[in-house]
């Protein structure tokens with residue numbers, strides 16, 4: 001039976017890029033806690049307003065809220081998932097096993113990258129507001145500037161948390177929380193590491209060979 005995939009990596013390490021390629025291949029559903037939180041913000045609810053303040057500062061949203069959103073948006077009885085951006089800390093890693101996976105097979109993939117590369121990657125990222133496709137003004141330009149290759153929408157935007165001062169904070173939070181998560185999956189024999197500085201196709205081939 002196929003494993004669920006858990007993508008772990010610093011902001012900008014390429015988790016979303018690889019998740020869309022793996023989903024396009026068939027066999028997986030993609031669930032990104034960042035995307036779920038951004039949908040909550042788009043509703044302009046009181047909760048969305050609170051979430052926005054936290055995300056715009058680069059901090060983590062509360063574990064309780066994130067697991068609630070995650071649980072409400074997955075159905076493990078039907079699909080195999082790519083978990084993108086969850087877990088972010090050891091409590092979330094344990095919660096994922098205990099309350100979500102409940103013994104289902106899973107493999108964690110760590111996107112290993114020098115943090116110095118990330119500010120430039122993120123500052124140049126543009127995302128399609130309509131379909132979520134990810135671009136980069138340096139390494140993956142859309143064919144027509146400002147227009148999404150996939151859905152044709154003229155809606156390529158920069159994420160509010162991709163400003164340099166917020167990126168620095170997101171990277172700090174990541175470096176403070178990731179090691180126990182990696183040790184957890186390593187100790188359970190469920191961790192593979194990919195070189196996230198390689199090109200997109202090479203990384204994709206490496207991950208595909210593991211699933």
Ligand code: AP5
Nearest residue numbers: 011012013014015016017033034060061085125135136200
């Ligand atoms: P989230 O949306 O999860 O963002 P993130 O983890 O910071 O990751 P990113 O989406 O920024 O980057 P990515 O690794 O997907 O890279 P991408 O493929 O886009 O979280 C945002 C916020 O939500 C958090 O800060 C927190 O506040 C909150 N949150 C989310 N989950 C939470 C949780 N579980 N608990 C609590 N709070 C939570 O690529 C980046 C750029 O690089 C693109 O331009 C791309 O084209 C380019 N690129 C990708 N791969 C390559 C490559 N191999 N070579 C060159 N360029 C590449």
